[in-house]
Amino acid sequence: MSATDIHTGAVPPRRDLGELRVIPVRHRARTIGTAFAAVLLIAILYSVLGNPRWGWPVFAEWFLSEPVLTGLGRTLLLTALGAFFGFTLGTVLALARVSSSPLLAALAWGFIWLFRSIPLIVLLLILNNLGYLYQTVSLGVPFTEISFFSYNTTQLMTPFLAAVLGLTLNLGAFSAEVIRGGILSVDQGQHEAAAALGLPKGHQARRIVLPQAMRSIVPTAFNEIIGLAKGTSMVYVLALPELFYTVQIIYRRNLEVIPLLMVATVWYLIILSVLSIIQYHIERHYARGALRTLPPNAFRVFFARLGLVSLYSPARPVSVAAETPAPVIRARSHGSDWANSLPGGGTVEIRGVTKAYGDLVVLEDVDLVIPSGSVTAIIGPSGSGKSTLLRSINHLERVDRGYIAIDRELIGYRREGDTLYELKEREVLERRTDVGMVFQNFNLFPHLTVLQNITEAPIKVRGLSRGDAERLALDLLARVGLADKAYAYPRQLSGGQQQRVAIARTLALKPKVLLFDEPTSALDPELVGEVLDVIKELAQSGITLIIVTHEIGFAREVADRIVFMEQGRVVETGSPEQVLNDPQHRRTADFIAKVL
Known part of the structure; x- marks a missing residue:
C-alpha cells in the first residue's frame, strides 16, 4: 500500500483488507482523568488506613461487639417497620389525593402539608410526650361516652412505639407525593384501556397502573428508605439505644470518638450498599417491557467478570419485529x-x-x-x-x-x-x-x-x-x-x-x-x-x-x-x-x- 493511499484515505484493493490492523482512537483526556482518579483514591486510602489516629484496633474491637450489634438490630427493625407502615400510609394518602372526592383529596393534602412541615426530631418529642396532652387513648363511638377500649397514654406510648409512629408519619407524608407522582406518570391511555376491558378499579390499580408507576416510584422511594435508615439516629432524643445512640454511649465512656463513629459509619455504608443492590433488582424487575433488552443481573455481572458464567443468561427466544411488516396468516383468518x-x-x-x-x-x-x-x-x-x-x-x-x-x-x-x-x-x-x-x-x-x-x-x-x-x-x-x-x-x-x-x-x-x-x-x-x-x-x-x-x-x-x-x-x-x-x-x- 502506498503512502498516498494512506494519507488520502483511498480504499485499498480488496485483497489487502485482511492485512489491515485496526487501532481504536485514543482518548488522552480520559486516560489522564483515570490516572488522576487512581492516584487520588490511593492517597485517600493511605491517609485513612495509614494514620494511627483513626484507631483501627479500637474499630476492630467494637465493630462486631454485642452492644453495637444490638443497636444495629434495633436500627434495622425501626427501618423495616417505618418503611412498611410509612409506604402503606403513603399509598393510601396518594390514592386519596388523586381521588375524585374533593374533601378526601383536601384531607390527604392537609396531612401531607402538616407532617412534611414538622421536623422529625420535633415530631418524635411530641409523640413521646403525648401523655401530657391526652391522659388516655380510647376507642369508641365519637361524641358519645361509649368506649370499647381505653389505655393510659404514658404506658402505651413507649419510646419504641413513639419512634415507629414518628418515622411512619414522617415517611408517609413524603412517600405519598412520591407515589402520587408515579401514578400521574402513567399515560391516561392505560387507564382508559383497562376500563374499556372492564377491569375493576382495584385490579386496574394493582395490575396495570402501579406496576408501571413503580419505574418512577422506586428510585425516589429508595432515597426515602435510605434517608429513613439514617434518620433512625434521631431517636436518640428518646434515649432509645439504636446504632448511633449505642455508639455515643460507648465513646462517652472510653473517649475513643473517631473509631466509634467509624463503626457507625461503616455499618451505615453496609446498610446503604444492601439497599442499593435491592433497588437495582427491583428497578430491573419493573423495567420489563420498558426496555427492549433488560440489563444483566448484578450477580451475573460479577461472576461473568470472574469468567464463571456468560454475561447474558439464555432466555426464551423472542422474535423482534422486523422493519418490514409481517404478512397476516391466512390459514385460519377467514x-x-x-x-x-x-x-x-x-x-x-x-x-x-x-x-x-x-x-x-x-x-x-x-x-x-x-x-x-x-x-x-x-x-x-x-x-x-x-x-x-x-x-x-x-x-x-x-x-x-x-x-x-x-x-x-x-x-x-x-x-x-x-x-x-x-x-x-x-x-x-x-x-x-x-x-x-x-x-x-x-x-x-x-x-x-x-x-x-x-x-x-x-x-x-x-x-x-x-x-x-x-x-x-x-x-x-x-x-x-x-x-x-x-x-x-x-x-x-x-x-x-x-x-x-x-x-x-x-x-x-x-x-x-x-x-x-x-x-x-x-x-x-x-x-x-x-x-x-x-x-x-x-x-x-x-x-x-x-x-x-x-x-x-x-x-x-x-x-x-x-x-x-x-x-x-x-x-x-x-x-x-x-x-x-x-x-x-x-x-x-x-x-x-x-x-x-
Whole structure:
C-alpha cells in the first residue's frame, strides 16, 4: 500500500483488507482523568488506613461487639417497620389525593402539608410526650361516652412505639407525593384501556397502573428508605439505644470518638450498599417491557467478570419485529372462522346525544341506529366529534343529554321514568365488556407480555381459567398472524403488530360491538395494510363494527354505511356509493372532494 493511499484515505484493493490492523482512537483526556482518579483514591486510602489516629484496633474491637450489634438490630427493625407502615400510609394518602372526592383529596393534602412541615426530631418529642396532652387513648363511638377500649397514654406510648409512629408519619407524608407522582406518570391511555376491558378499579390499580408507576416510584422511594435508615439516629432524643445512640454511649465512656463513629459509619455504608443492590433488582424487575433488552443481573455481572458464567443468561427466544411488516396468516383468518368464535353483533341506538366541555359543544343532538352485524365508518374533519361519539358508546365519556343502548340495554345508566341514573362503576364495567374498543395509540400494557395482555381481562372479567384464557389468546394471535409473538413485550413489536395485538386483546372478551378509533393513524403507511386486512376479515364475522377513520378508500371497501360528521352533528348518512359518489349535502361534497 502506498503512502498516498494512506494519507488520502483511498480504499485499498480488496485483497489487502485482511492485512489491515485496526487501532481504536485514543482518548488522552480520559486516560489522564483515570490516572488522576487512581492516584487520588490511593492517597485517600493511605491517609485513612495509614494514620494511627483513626484507631483501627479500637474499630476492630467494637465493630462486631454485642452492644453495637444490638443497636444495629434495633436500627434495622425501626427501618423495616417505618418503611412498611410509612409506604402503606403513603399509598393510601396518594390514592386519596388523586381521588375524585374533593374533601378526601383536601384531607390527604392537609396531612401531607402538616407532617412534611414538622421536623422529625420535633415530631418524635411530641409523640413521646403525648401523655401530657391526652391522659388516655380510647376507642369508641365519637361524641358519645361509649368506649370499647381505653389505655393510659404514658404506658402505651413507649419510646419504641413513639419512634415507629414518628418515622411512619414522617415517611408517609413524603412517600405519598412520591407515589402520587408515579401514578400521574402513567399515560391516561392505560387507564382508559383497562376500563374499556372492564377491569375493576382495584385490579386496574394493582395490575396495570402501579406496576408501571413503580419505574418512577422506586428510585425516589429508595432515597426515602435510605434517608429513613439514617434518620433512625434521631431517636436518640428518646434515649432509645439504636446504632448511633449505642455508639455515643460507648465513646462517652472510653473517649475513643473517631473509631466509634467509624463503626457507625461503616455499618451505615453496609446498610446503604444492601439497599442499593435491592433497588437495582427491583428497578430491573419493573423495567420489563420498558426496555427492549433488560440489563444483566448484578450477580451475573460479577461472576461473568470472574469468567464463571456468560454475561447474558439464555432466555426464551423472542422474535423482534422486523422493519418490514409481517404478512397476516391466512390459514385460519377467514370470516367463517371469526363467525364461529364471536357472538352475534349488537344493535346500537344513539338517541339525542349531546356532550359539551364547558362552552364547547362537541356533540349536538346525535341520532343514529347502527344495525346488528353492520360495518359503519364515521368520517369527517378533525374536531368534528367522531372520537367523542365513539368513546360515548362504551361510556368512557359521559353524555350530557340523550342515551346510548346496545340491544335495548342502556350503557352506563338505568332508566326510571324520564330520568337516567348513572350506574355504579362495577355495573358500568360489566356492561362495557360487550363493547370492545381498539385505540388509536394501541394502549397495550407495556409491562405485560403479548400473551398476558390478552389473557388479563378474560381471566378477571369473564372468569376463564388461565389455561383456557391462554388457549384462546394463542388462537387469536394465530388468526392475526402473530402466533410467534406471544412472549414478546409490546415494545419489541412494530406498530402494525401492536395494533393487531390490541385487536386480539379486545376480541378475547367476545364483544357484541367493536369500536375502532382511527386504528391506522399512528402507523407508518407501509404498516397500514396489515391492520386493515384484519379489520376486513372481521367485517365478515357478523360482529357490529364502528370505525372512525380517515382511510376513505378503506371505508368504501369495507363499510355498509358511512356517517359524515361536522361540528358535533351528523350531516349525512348513507351507503358508501351514495355518500362518496353522490353526496346530498354540500359540506359532505366539499369534504369528499378534498380527500379523494
